[in-house]
Amino acid sequence: MKLDEFVKEALIQIAGGVHSAQESLSDSTAKINPYTYGTAKGLTVEGGKELQYVNFDVAVTVVEGTEVGGGLTVLGLGAKGSITDTSSSVSRIKFQVPFSLPNKE
Numbered sequence: 001m002k003l004d005e006f007v008k009e010a011l012i013q014i015a016g017g018v019h020s021a022q023e024s025l026s027d028s029t030a031k032i033n034p035y036t037y038g039t040a041k042g043l044t045v046e047g048g049k050e051l052q053y054v055n056f057d058v059a060v061t062v063v064e065g066t067e068v069g070g071g072l073t074v075l076g077l078g079a080k081g082s083i084t085d086t087s088s089s090v091s092r093i094k095f096q097v098p099f100s101l102p103n104k105e
Helices: 003-024
Strands: 052-065 072-074 086-099
Touching (some): 003 052
Antiparallel strands (some): 052 072, 052 086
C-alpha cells in the first residue's frame, strides 16, 4: 500500500470510528469528543475548536527493480508476485497530522 493511501485511509477510518462511537452512545451520558466551551490549550480552528493530533510512526520501503515500478510503500503489508533484480531500503517516518474530530453537541 502506498504511504499516501495508508495515511488517507487511517484518517478516514479514525473520523468514521469516532462518529460511529458517538452515534452508538447517543442515548448514554458518555460523550466522545464532546463540544466544549472555554479556552483551548492547543491549536484551534475557527470558532475555537481545539485540534487533536494523529501521530504516525511508519516504516516504509523504497523498492526499485526491473519487474516492479519504484515507489514508497508501507512496510509489512506484503506484495504479490515475484520481484527480480531489485534493491530496496527501509526508512522510518514520524509525523503528526492536526485533526478536527467530529464533535457531539
